[in-house]
Amino acid sequence: MLKVSNVNKTIDGNQVLENVDITLQPGMIAGLVGRNGVGKSTLLRIIAGILDPDEGEVSFNEIDIHKEPEIKQKITYVPDSTEILKSYNVKEIVKLYDAIYEDFDVMYFYSLMDRFKLPKNKKLRTYSKGMKALFLMILSFSTKADLIILDEPTNGLDPIVKRNILQFIIEEVSERQLSVLISSHHLEEVEKMADLLVMIKEGRIESTTSIEEAKSSFRKVQVVYTHSLPEKIAHLHNVNILSQTGRVYTLMIKGNIEETINKMQQEHPLLLEELPMTLEDIFISTLGGESHVS
Numbered sequence: 001m002l003k004v005s006n007v008n009k010t011i012d013g014n015q016v017l018e019n020v021d022i023t024l025q026p027g028m029i030a031g032l033v034g035r036n037g038v039g040k041s042t043l044l045r046i047i048a049g050i051l052d053p054d055e056g057e058v059s060f061n062e063i064d065i066h067k068e069p070e071i072k073q074k075i076t077y078v079p080d081s082t083e084i085l086k087s088y089n090v091k092e093i094v095k096l097y098d099a100i101y102e103d104f105d106v107m108y109f110y111s112l113m114d115r116f117k118l119p120k121n122k123k124l125r126t127y128s129k130g131m132k133a134l135f136l137m138i139l140s141f142s143t144k145a146d147l148i149i150l151d152e153p154t155n156g157l158d159p160i161v162k163r164n165i166l167q168f169i170i171e172e173v174s175e176r177q178l179s180v181l182i183s184s185h186h187l188e189e190v191e192k193m194a195d196l197l198v199m200i201k202e203g204r205i206e207s208t209t210s211i212e213e214a215k216s217s218f219r220k221v222q223v224v225y226t227h228s229l230p231e232k233i234a235h236l237h238n239v240n241i242l243s244q245t246g247r248v249y250t251l252m253i254k255g256n257i258e259e260t261i262n263k264m265q266q267e268h269p270l271l272l273e274e275l276p277m278t279l280e281d282i283f284i285s286t287l288g289g290e291s292h293v294s
């Protein structure tokens, strides 16, 4: 189990992370989402043991990863860039990983290279972006680590490579109860694969819930009134405007859903209907900030 407790980090006088707590059980995939620059990569690097926290602790299977670095054998981190490996060929990289990770499974690695049809006798710099991303994924899962940390694993990939990578991650997690922590701006992917949704806002954890829980605490509705949105509705603190076209408002309601819908009904709308909701709606409503009604 991964446990991040009260982690704080300041970089160049800027507090990047504040009192961060996350718990991730084996067999679970957590999606870490948040706007650009809120501290996701910094947090992942701290969890991977590349950066030290100023305060707080990261433990895996109850071992503090910054005090007992041997536990890092059980953790792999896939950065969002392959820069450092680019002048090596596949064999050299495998040799390096095999030397670092006790449980690195060379046979498994090559079986995955075959499965995903990646050329084995080339330098990484000759790979396309998609091939590099797949390669890193294969490399990290071949370490047989119990915690895999992926920073933007599908950035810039075509939909087929993307689907292959996601399918592969889900298979691995279901086969051997490992934990995966993924940072992603691709919310539809997070929605499809993550058990746990961790939203981060300005360096603080805004919420940690299952996707279902997150969805059940919101309702997306479209309303039309004779004139503009009535003040009584516009001033509700749990209502955000997602969009407005003329008199047609698309709203997100957070909490007190039935009570809020009753209030909307009391203002005699010409139309009030529920709309299907995506994680993107929740993201914009929770982390967007600009369009609060009041």
Ligand SMILES: Nc1ncnc2c1ncn2[C@@H]1O[C@H](COP(=O)(O)OP(=O)(O)OP(=O)(O)O)[C@@H](O)[C@H]1O
Binding pocket: 011, 012, 014, 016, 034, 035, 036, 037, 038, 039, 040, 041, 042, 043
């Ligand atoms: N090495 C560094 N030196 C100075 N500032 C840094 C460094 N690393 C991160 N920061 C700052 O910390 C903050 C968080 O950066 P981080 O890369 O963790 O955010 P992020 O959520 O991963 O962003 P994105 O979604 O854009 O990748 C930013 O303000 C960034 O400028």
